[in-house]
Amino acid sequence: MTTSTATVTLADLTRMLRESAGxxxxxDLDGDVIDTPFIDLGYDSLxxxxxxxxxxxxxxxxxxxxAVVDAETPGALLALINSGRTPAA
Structure with a gap:
């Protein structure tokens, strides 16, 4: 398990998207997708x-x-994840 001080990168996020939803x-998730809406990348809220x-x-x-609903792009989601993170109880 990674510690909560680790930063989630775009590479981490795209790997998890591929593993979870294909x-x-x-x-091309390896391209410049940081500001591309998730819907344009083929990913829904589920x-x-x-x-x-x-x-x-x-x-x-x-x-x-x-908060996740408002993060419509990988960049917005990474900003949410990596700033002001709260340790899980």
Whole structure:
């Protein structure tokens, strides 16, 4: 298990997206996707919730579900995850 002081990177996030929900054909997650809306990348709210669950388990942090809804791009989600993180109880 990774400690809560570890930073989640775009590479970490895209790996988890692939593992949880696969990768849409024609979408290159290794490209410049930081500001691309998740819906354009082929991921819906269910896929994001699966990834958030994995991040909470692996990194020992708590992320409110309602905050995740507002994070529409990988960059916004990473900012949410990596700033003001609350250790999971």
């Amino acid at each position: 990768e849409e054909e024609g979408i 896929a994001l919730l699966q990834v958030i669950g994995e991040i909470q388990r692996d990194y020992g942090i708590s992320i409110p579900d309602d």
